[in-house]
Amino acid sequence: MLYPKHIGQLLYFWNYTLIEFLKEMLQDAGRICLEANADQNRLNLEFKNPKDLVTETDKKVEDFVINRIRSRYPLHAIFGEETGKSPGRSESGHATPLWVIDPIDGTTSFFHGQPFYCVSIAYQENGTTLMGGIYAPVLDQLFLAEKGKGAFLNHCPIRVSSCSRLIDSVMATGFACLRAGLKENNLPHFNRIVPKIRDIRRFGSAALDLCYVACGKVDGFWEMELNLYDIAAGVIIAREAGALVSDFSGGNRFPEKGILAANPALATLMVDQLNQRP
C-alpha cells in the first residue's frame, strides 16, 4: 500500500534523480569541450552563415547529450540546436517531456580559445521549463535551477543584484541580429543605452549572460534574434534568482520580440529604453 509519505519520497527521489542526471550530463559534456581537438575543429568547421560557426565539438556534444538522454529517458522529446526536433512518445495520458539543448552556447568564443562558452540544457513539461542547467567548463561554473526551488552557482544560492539606477549598472548584450544580417538591429539600442550605464560587457554567450544576471555579475542583459535553445535554461536560472525576464515591451513574447533580464526595478527602466524609437 503506497501512503502519501511514500509518494512524496518517490517524487523527491524522481526529482532528485532528474536534477542529478542533468548535472552529471552537463559536467560530462563540458569535459568533451575541454578535451576537444583544436585541429579537428579547424579542419571540420562549418558555417550556418559567414559569421555563424559550427564546430565538430558542437555536434559531438549534442550527440553525447542526446544519447545520454535516450539511454535513460527513451520516450522523451528532444530539441537540439544542431540536430533539430526529435519527437518522443507520450506515455498514456501524459505530455511528452522535452529536453532543449544548446551544445555549445558561445561557439565563437570556444573556437577562438576564449573561456566564455557553456553547455546549456533545459527540461520542459507541457511547454513549462521545470529545470535548467548551464555549465562553463573552462570557468568551472555550474548553474542549476528547478522551478520554485531557487538558483545555484556551484551549489551556492544566487540572487540578482539590487541595482536600481541605469547609471550604476553594468549590462551585457549580444549581436545575433547582426550575425543574421538584420537591418532592424541592436546597434540603436546599444548606442542609446551604453552612454547611460556604468559599463557594457559582451561575453559571447547569451546563456552565460542570463546566468551572470542571476548571480549579480551583471545587473541586466538584453538581446534580439535569439532562439529557444539559447535561452531556455538561462531563463529559469535568472527567474529563480529573482530576475524579471520579458520581451522588449515587458511581455512574455521572448525571445521572438527580444529578451531582457534584470531585477524588476531595473527591468522597468530597460523596457523604457528599449521601446524608444531609434
Ligand code: IPD
Ligand atoms: C550565440 C551566443 C551569442 C549570441 C548569439 C547566439 P551560439 O549562441 O549565445 O552570445 O549573441 O545570438 O546565437 O551560436 O554560440 O550557440
Ligand code: CA
Ligand atoms: Ca546559442
Ligand code: CA
Ligand atoms: Ca550553440
